[in-house]
Amino acid sequence: MHSTTDAVIPNGSAGSGINGHDSYDMDAPTIQPKFLPKRNELGLVAVGFSGGQCKPGVDAAPMALIESGLVNQLKDDLEYTLHYDNQVHAYSDLMPASDPPHRGMKNASAVSAVTQKLSSQVYEHAKHGRFVLTLGGDHSIAIGTISGTAKAMRERLGRDMAVIWVDAHADINTPESSDSGNIHGMPLAFLTGLATEEEDKPFGWVKEDQRVSVKKLVYIGLRDVDRGEKKILRENGIKAFSMHDIDRHGIGKVMDMALGWIGRDTPIHLSFDIDALDPMWAPSTGTAVRGGLTLREGDFIAECVHETGSLVALDLVEVNPSLEEQGAAETVRAGVSIVRCALGDTLL
Numbered sequence: 129m130h131s132t133t134d135a136v137i138p139n140g141s142a143g144s145g146i147n148g149h150d151s152y153d154m155d156a157p158t159i160q161p162k163f164l165p166k167r168n169e170l171g172l173v174a175v176g177f178s179g180g181q182c183k184p185g186v187d188a189a190p191m192a193l194i195e196s197g198l199v200n201q202l203k204d205d206l207e208y209t210l211h212y213d214n215q216v217h218a219y220s221d222l223m224p225a226s227d228p229p230h231r232g233m234k235n236a237s238a239v240s241a242v243t244q245k246l247s248s249q250v251y252e253h254a255k256h257g258r259f260v261l262t263l264g265g266d267h268s269i270a271i272g273t274i275s276g277t278a279k280a281m282r283e284r285l286g287r288d289m290a291v292i293w294v295d296a297h298a299d300i301n302t303p304e305s306s307d308s309g310n311i312h313g314m315p316l317a318f319l320t321g322l323a324t325e326e327e328d329k330p331f332g333w334v335k336e337d338q339r340v341s342v343k344k345l346v347y348i349g350l351r352d353v354d355r356g357e358k359k360i361l362r363e364n365g366i367k368a369f370s371m372h373d374i375d376r377h378g379i380g381k382v383m384d385m386a387l388g389w390i391g392r393d394t395p396i397h398l399s400f401d402i403d404a405l406d407p408m409w410a411p412s413t414g415t416a417v418r419g420g421l422t423l424r425e426g427d428f429i430a431e432c433v434h435e436t437g438s439l440v441a442l443d444l445v446e447v448n449p450s451l452e453e454q455g456a457a458e459t460v461r462a463g464v465s466i467v468r469c470a471l472g473d474t475l476l
């Protein structure tokens with residue numbers, strides 16, 4: 129059932145539980161601590177990039193999150209040793225002079241250049257055994273973060289990585305299925321290899337060892353999925369927990385099922401789009417959708433993933449302080465809270 133490498137501690141009764149795969153098995157094999165991020169070593173990358181969509185302002189999020197005390201809290205309260213270059217990267221030197229649409233994608237060269245650079249930044253941190261926290265920026269940056277960690281985990285553990293994507297949206301459009309042409313709605317198509325490119329640019333640079341399997345992708349919080357995306361999810365048997373599933377089972381059971389699907393022997397990259405939260409809690413975001421997660425449900429997801437001990441990286445994306453400005457401080461606060469929970473903050 130579970131394949132084991134020397135990175136994994138075998139532990140008898142793998143894969144049992146109520147629905148076999150579907151519940152979290154505390155006795156299943158786990159990843160050996162020496163292969164996981166070193167305790168409390170944190171690599172931080174601040175990405176001030178908005179080119180994956182059309183609304184300005186999402187590039188200001190990293191500074192807003194940091195100014196609201198996030199970095200100090202990680203150092204002082206959670207006792208992380210921080211590896212941070214003290215800058216919000218705008219990658220201005222990488223911006224092309226002109227950026228005509230490519231297969232209908234907007235700003236394809238800019239997103240390509242930024243994500244390729246980001247991929248190597250994230251890879252460097254992960255390779256040195258650090259947990260990698262990336263503050264976005266729009267969700268297109270996940271092409272960079274996930275490709276970087278996936279490659280590093282293959283090298284360090286010899287294993288494929290899982291991705292938990294918490295979002296109102298599936299972000300798995302191919303350039304052809306996308307209605308908007310916004311690349312923040314496409315990162316998972318390139319990361320899973322469902323969309324490919326012949327040439328290195330824009331996204332042919334994402335090679336096999338930087339990809340994630342559709343079988344190791346799990347969604348939580350979906351409620352605004354495009355028709356073409358529903359087809360992609362169905363045809364590829366992708367595990368997805370929509371708001372309907374959360375209403376039906378409660379977030380506790382949904383987390384058991386989500387983590388049970390992944391298994392205990394797999395490193396996890398958590399990509400958290402703040403628009404997964406209901407606009408009541410996070411109004412300042414580019415594509416808000418009502419009927420979302422409560423703040424506690426969002427924090428609970430992050431807490432549960434932390435508790436697995438297998439979390440190796442976190443993205444926090446799509447906070448846009450210039451939208452719904454009266455709610456910006458609250459949105460930033462929600463983002464800070466999610467990050468703290470994912471990094472091990474506890475209520476007691």
Ligand SMILES: NC(=[NH2+])NCCC[C@H](N)C(=O)O
Nearest residue numbers: 267297301308310312313415
């Ligand atoms: N990361 C996000 N907020 N993505 C929203 C995507 C919306 C829509 N599905 C699109 O392709 O444009």
Ligand SMILES: [Mn+2]
Nearest residue numbers: 296297401403
């Ligand atoms: Mn979204």
Ligand SMILES: [Mn+2]
Nearest residue numbers: 267295299401
């Ligand atoms: Mn998203």
